Every structure is written in C-alpha cells, then in structure tokens.
Amino acid sequence: MTELDELPLRPELRGRTPYGAPQLPATHRLNTNENPHPLPAELLADLGESLGHAALELNRYPDRDAVALRADLAAYLSRTGGVPVEPAQVWAANGSNEVLQQVLQAFGGAGRTALGFTPSYSMHPIIAAGTGTAWVDGHRAADFTIDTDAAVAHVQQMRPDVVFVTSPNNPTGTAVDLDTVAALYEATEGVLVVDEAYAEFARTGTPSSLTLLPGRPRLVVSRTMSKAFGMAGLRLGYLAADPAVVDAIQLVRLPYHLSSLTQAAARTALAHTDALLATVDAVKAQRDRIVAALPGMGLTSVPSDANFILFGHFADAPAAWRALLDRGVLVRDVGLPGWLRVTAGTAEETDAFLTALGEVAPAHRTTLGD
Known part of the structure; x- marks a missing residue:
C-alpha cells in the first residue's frame, strides 16, 4: 500500500495527525461532551413527518441559502441571546466546524494568520492548516483565564487576520469576560470569532x-445544535454576525451545502426548543454535583460554564485515564499534564464516574507539595 509520505501532500500538512476522540468500548462514555438525554418522543414523531415531507423533493436541490432555517435560528437567538438578531445576520452549515472553516476560507488563507488562546479547541489550528492559514498560539494564564492586557498586547504585536476566543473554553470550561472580548475586538483589524459551542450551559x-x-x-459568534440541543448526529452549526460577514461567507460556501433533510430536521428541532433545552438544567446539575464531590477525593476542578469539567491534579494523568477506563468509564485525556476532562452525563453515569474516581484517586492524585 502507498504510504502517506509518498503522496504530494502540502508541506504544512506533513507530520500532522487528524482530530479524533478515542472511540473505545466502555460502559460509560463521558469523553465527547454530548448531551446524554435522548430526544423527546414528540420531537421524534415530528421529525419523521418533516423528513418524509422533505424526501418527496429529494430529486431537487435544497434551498441554497437555507432562508427559512436562518429565520428560525435568528428567532431563537433573539429570544435567548440578549439582543435582536435578524435572519440576514445568520449563516448555517454542517456543524460549527464547517462554519469556522468557511470563516477562514473567507478571511484567512495563504499569507494570512489566525491566533487562538491555547489550550483551547484543538480543531481551530487544524482548520487553519486546512485552509492554508498560519497559526499563532496566544497563551492563557496558569488558571486558564485570558489575561486581557497580555492578550491585547500579543494581538497588537502579531496583527492576525482572524482571532479565536472560545467561551466557554474547551477543554477548560472557563468563560471569557465580555470586557476581554471587547478589548480584543478593538485590538485587531481582523475578524474576531467567539466560539460559543457550549453557551447554553453557562452559569447564571x-x-x-x-x-x-x-x-x-x-465580530462573529458561532454556535452549534450538537450540545445543548442534543443533536450531535444532525451536524448543524451556525453563526451570527453583521450581514456583510454572511455575504462574505457566501463567496466561499459550496453550493447547496446543507441538504434538504438537514434543514428540515433542524427546523423541526427548533420548533421543540423548550423541550430540548429542558435537559440543560439536568446536565448542569450533574456538572455541579461532580465539582462538589471532587474536593472530598483530594482533587480539584477548573470553574466550568460548559457541560464538562477539567479535573485533577494527577501525578500521571494517562495512568489515571487508563484506570478509569478499566472500570468502564471513558473520560478524555486532553494532553494537559495533571488534568483529565469528563462530560457531565446522566445521574446514573455520574454515579458510575464518581464511584470509579473514588477508587482511582488515592493512587493517582498528587499529594500536597508535589
């Protein structure tokens, strides 16, 4: 078989590895930040009807601009986001990753630079590489917050074309103060993208x-229906921005990129927003339950506004990860020394996780002074 190195691959892609969370057999999979609650029966019934109706015209191309879907998304954001949003300000694509890719296709590319504050969502530099955009790490403080003055100075020095801020941040869960976001916007002449994939889980x-x-x-704010809406399998992400940004995105988007079935399913889900988001409080309760239990095990966590918790400290995080997996609980080793990340699941999944962690922690946590 031909090896990858034998192909005429772009030089900046050589030596890289694709994104991926381990998909390993485990009784309790708490590593990919999915909403653990199944879709309500009334939504499933309406999905069947709406998809059946859409299927009648699968011989035709879908609405290229997803006008009705964007109107529904704008209505949702206007109701929940604290500011009116017009349909012309909204764009949708196949997951928020495609939204971010389109932003970089429009505003990044060869000879241009993107900057993000790491550790953060690992797909940002991967998407940058895929679009030929150079990547620069802007660092966080020891507590994983963004030092506003240092961040502003770095942005002013590097003059990136695109700046990424993830809030709540992944993998740490930390939210970014709006004063920091505003200061970063003023510091750059480029596009500032705030990735709010977990916004619905934020604390009051x-x-x-x-x-x-x-x-x-x-300013661009990206969202997803994969997390709070519990529809990770749908692959529907979207952004809100000035209408001119949406016009720019349409210069690079593929024609008919959102299928008729995707648009129909997303609109049906949005019609059931209240029922779907009812699970958010349940997930937040399990998140807070985990946070409260950690000190009793000699562990700590980073304050989280997401549906997951970064917890530690471990003398050997990979060993602790393996010990939890041996007990049927799959969490995420995000590569931060001493830390692991767990998704807040159902009450039963939290029971299993805390039981396993109680067995693992004494042998793997750091001790005072380490």
Missing part, C-alpha cells in the same frame, strides 16, 4: 458575546 449571570454584535461588524 454569564452573558453571551451576542450582546456585543451591535456596532462591531468584524
């Missing part, structure tokens, strides 16, 4: 960057 009083959109034409 944590505002969305959607409220900063008025008067900021280079």
Whole structure:
C-alpha cells in the first residue's frame, strides 16, 4: 500500500495527525461532551413527518441559502441571546466546524494568520492548516483565564487576520469576560470569532458575546445544535454576525451545502426548543454535583460554564485515564499534564464516574507539595 509520505501532500500538512476522540468500548462514555438525554418522543414523531415531507423533493436541490432555517435560528437567538438578531445576520452549515472553516476560507488563507488562546479547541489550528492559514498560539494564564492586557498586547504585536476566543473554553470550561472580548475586538483589524459551542450551559449571570454584535461588524459568534440541543448526529452549526460577514461567507460556501433533510430536521428541532433545552438544567446539575464531590477525593476542578469539567491534579494523568477506563468509564485525556476532562452525563453515569474516581484517586492524585 502507498504510504502517506509518498503522496504530494502540502508541506504544512506533513507530520500532522487528524482530530479524533478515542472511540473505545466502555460502559460509560463521558469523553465527547454530548448531551446524554435522548430526544423527546414528540420531537421524534415530528421529525419523521418533516423528513418524509422533505424526501418527496429529494430529486431537487435544497434551498441554497437555507432562508427559512436562518429565520428560525435568528428567532431563537433573539429570544435567548440578549439582543435582536435578524435572519440576514445568520449563516448555517454542517456543524460549527464547517462554519469556522468557511470563516477562514473567507478571511484567512495563504499569507494570512489566525491566533487562538491555547489550550483551547484543538480543531481551530487544524482548520487553519486546512485552509492554508498560519497559526499563532496566544497563551492563557496558569488558571486558564485570558489575561486581557497580555492578550491585547500579543494581538497588537502579531496583527492576525482572524482571532479565536472560545467561551466557554474547551477543554477548560472557563468563560471569557465580555470586557476581554471587547478589548480584543478593538485590538485587531481582523475578524474576531467567539466560539460559543457550549453557551447554553453557562452559569447564571454569564452573558453571551451576542450582546456585543451591535456596532462591531468584524465580530462573529458561532454556535452549534450538537450540545445543548442534543443533536450531535444532525451536524448543524451556525453563526451570527453583521450581514456583510454572511455575504462574505457566501463567496466561499459550496453550493447547496446543507441538504434538504438537514434543514428540515433542524427546523423541526427548533420548533421543540423548550423541550430540548429542558435537559440543560439536568446536565448542569450533574456538572455541579461532580465539582462538589471532587474536593472530598483530594482533587480539584477548573470553574466550568460548559457541560464538562477539567479535573485533577494527577501525578500521571494517562495512568489515571487508563484506570478509569478499566472500570468502564471513558473520560478524555486532553494532553494537559495533571488534568483529565469528563462530560457531565446522566445521574446514573455520574454515579458510575464518581464511584470509579473514588477508587482511582488515592493512587493517582498528587499529594500536597508535589
């Protein structure tokens, strides 16, 4: 068989590995930040009807601009985001990753640079590489927050064309203060993307960057239906921005990129928003339960506004990860020394995780002074 190195691959892609969370057999899979609750029966019934109706015209191309879906998304954001959003401000694609790819296709590319504050979502530099955009790491403080003054100075020095801010951040769960977002916007002449994939899980009083959109034409806020809506298998992401940004995205998007079935399913889900988001409070309760239990095991966590918790400290995080997997619980080793990440699941999954962690922690946690 031909080896990858034998192909005329772009030089900047050589030596890289694809994104991927381990898909290993485990009784409790708490490593990919999915919503653990099944879709409500009434939604499933309506999905069957809407998809059946859409299937009648599968011989025709879908609505190229997804006008009706974008109107529904705008209505949802207007109701929940703290600021009115018009359909012309919204764009949708196959998962928020495709949304971010389209942003970089439009505003990044060869000879241009993107900057993100790491550790953060590992797909950002991967998408940058795929679009030929150079990547620069902007670092976080020891507590995983962003030091506003240092971040502003770095952005002013590097002058990136695209700046990524993930809030709540993945893998740490930390939300970014809106004053920091506003300061970063003023510091750059490029596009500022706030990745809010986990925004619906934020603790009370944590505002969305959607409220900063008025008067900021280079600000982009991306969202997804994979997390809070519990529809990871649908692959529907979207952004809100100035209408001019949406016009720019349409210069690079593939024609008919969202299938008729995807648009129909997403609109049906949005019609059941209240029922779907009812699970968010249940997930947050399990998140907070895990956080409260950790000190009793000699462990700690990073304050989380997401549906997951970064927890530690471990003398050997990979060994602790393996010990949990041996007990049927799959969490995520995100590559941060001393830390692991767990998704907040159902009450039963939390029971299993805390039981396993209680057995693992004494042998693997660091001791005072280490």
